[in-house]
Each structure stands twice: as structure tokens, then as C-alpha cells.
Amino acid sequence: MMKKTFVTAVALATVAFMGAAEARDQIRIVGSSTVYPFATVVAEQFGKSTKFKTPVVESTGSGGGLKLFCAGVGVEHPDITNASRKIKKSEIKRCAKHGVNSITEVKVGYDGIVMANSKASKQLNLTKKQIFLALAKKVPAGEGKLVDNPYKKWSDIDKSLPNIKIEVLGPPPTSGTRDAFVELAMEGGCKKFKWIKAMRKKNKKKYKALCHGIREDGAFIEAGENDVLIVKKLEANPNAFGVFGYSFLDQNADKVQGSKIKGVAPTFENISSGKYGVSRPLYFYVKNAHVGKIPGIKGYLKEFTSEKAWGPDGYLTDKGLIPMPDSERKKFRADAKANKMNLM
Secondary structure, three states, rough: OOOHHHHHHHHHHHHHHOOOOHHHHEEEEEEEEOOOHHHHHHHHHHHOOOOOOOOOOOOOOEEEEEEEOOOOOOOOOOEEEEEEOOOHHHHHHHHHHHHOOOOEEEEEEEEEEEEEOOOOOOOEOOOOOHHHHEEEEEEEEOOEEEEEEOOEHHHOOOOOOOOOOOOOEEEEOHHHHHHHHHHOOOOOHOOOHHHHHHHHHOOOHHHHHHHHHOOOOOEEEEOOOOHHHHHHHHHHHHOOOOEEHHHHHOOOOOOOOEEOOEEEOOHHHHHHHHHOOOOEEEEEEHHHHHOOOOOOOOHHHHHHHHHHHOOOOOOOHHHHHHHHHHHHHHHHHHHHHHHOOOOO
């Protein structure tokens, strides 16, 4: 009986939405702080070049955006959410539970995650193993033994690193950048210990908790979803480091510099070629039930997936986006146009 009532409620909400579509004549977009600058530029371009109003874009973090996106169908819910990671199975289930049962996934391009510091300081050359040892909640102290992270200074980890306090400003758990950073950098360094790598086969849950667990003793400081604020704090504190996407490094290249990872700098060329070891794809997700109901969604998708926007010489590359290969752009452009990629 409860299931029938729930289905009826979802159906009634959908009907109400279809009848109240004119209550909102502006696209609403939420999600990733990393994708935010790209979505904002596309929104502004779309607003200038069409009869539609400029879409409203909010930076809520990938997890926060997907939570809002999956909350339901109707004018009170966002139409599109940006994500600096792929949607999780649990989020797809949450969407379905609230009647959001048709979603189109569009990959935007690629981005690198950087550990940056002020240009007034020395550029570091780090390994993933050193990053893990600096920021992990628990670290190895011999074969099979773990202890609370004892490292206070970078030089405690390796004498070649600066004799300064470990202080890293980074995003909260709701951030796709945080998810990608712990997976690519932290776990990448964690599994350099052979006995920890072997743990993955025996106890995946314990392995993930160890490799993804960030220390909570003040060495890592959650700085919210505002990457601009992190850049300002790095300017004010030359000894601190910040974790954010390459696009913010590119836009603030006069103020901050990215640390090298195993000798490779986070440059456009190194990320696009795959040489830089901490890079990830970027996405946005479209609520198909809103297409044709909220004015302009198809036009916005057409603008975003045009060569003049996300192509190799497009205006988004000026903002730091690393373009996809031709074949990927063609595929995701077709998916966006057809709204056919149902993830449910």
C-alpha cells in the first residue's frame, strides 16, 4: 500500500510540474565547484546569444549538487548538476526513489588536481607516497603496524622536503575534488606499501578506510567549496598548500604554483597527455523530465557541447578545461542532443 501511495505521489508531482512549468523560466544548475567556472561561462554565453535568460549556476560541491538534483522532479528542483566525479550507484538509487528516473550523463573534459602553494615559496616535487604520509589519519610504522600520523613537518617525512609545518587547505567530504584527490593521490601513495596493497583483496573496507582516511589533527583544514578563498589564504600564508582543480591554478598563475608530482608539473599538456598522475574526468547530469518543460535546456546543452565551447580551441580551454579527444566529444554531444543516456 505504501509503495502504491509513493508512486501516486510521484506521478501527481510530475503532473503538477508539467502544469506549473511556466513558474520558472530560467535554468537552474548546481554542483561541483570545479565545473562551476565552465558552466558559468557557458551560461553567460548562452544568455547573450539567445532569447533565453542566463541560467543560474550555484557552487554546492558534487555531492551536495547530486543530493539537490536527486530530491525530485519539478520547478523547485535543479535541472542540471555538475560533478567532478562520476555519479555513484547510491545516488542513482536516491534519484529513483524520488522519481528522478531518467538522467543523461555528459562528460565535459578533463581536469588535474593540484597541491598548490604561493609563488613566493619554493615549488615542491612530491610523490604520492609523500602526500599520503603527510595527510593520512593512520600511517605505517613497520610491517603490518599502523599508528596515528606523527608527522608534524614535511621534513619529518623526507629530509629533502621543507622544514615547515604540514598545513594543507582542502575541500570537504561533499566535494568531488576531495573524492578524486583521496582516490588518485592518497590511495595512489597508500598502495606503495606492499602489505597495505595486499589488504585490498582480503578486506576492501579496511583498505579503503586506511587509504582514504584524512587526518583530523589540524594538518588538513577543510576550507569549504570556495576555491577562490583557498587561493587567497595561500597568498596570505606562504607555508600552506591548497588542494583544488587545475582550472583555478591556471586562472591564478600569477599568485600560486602547482607542486610537481614525481617530477611532472600540472600543465595543460601534461594533464591532456596523461603524464600528470592526478587527473580526472568532469561531468554534468541532466534531468530528462525537465527537458522541454524548463525553457532553454536543449539550447544550453547545444552551447556547452559545441566546438566553440569545449573544442581544442574553444573558449573553455581559456578557463583551464582539458578537452576530450574528438571521438569522446562526438559521443557525448550526441548523447546530450538526444537526451538518450538513461543511467537508471
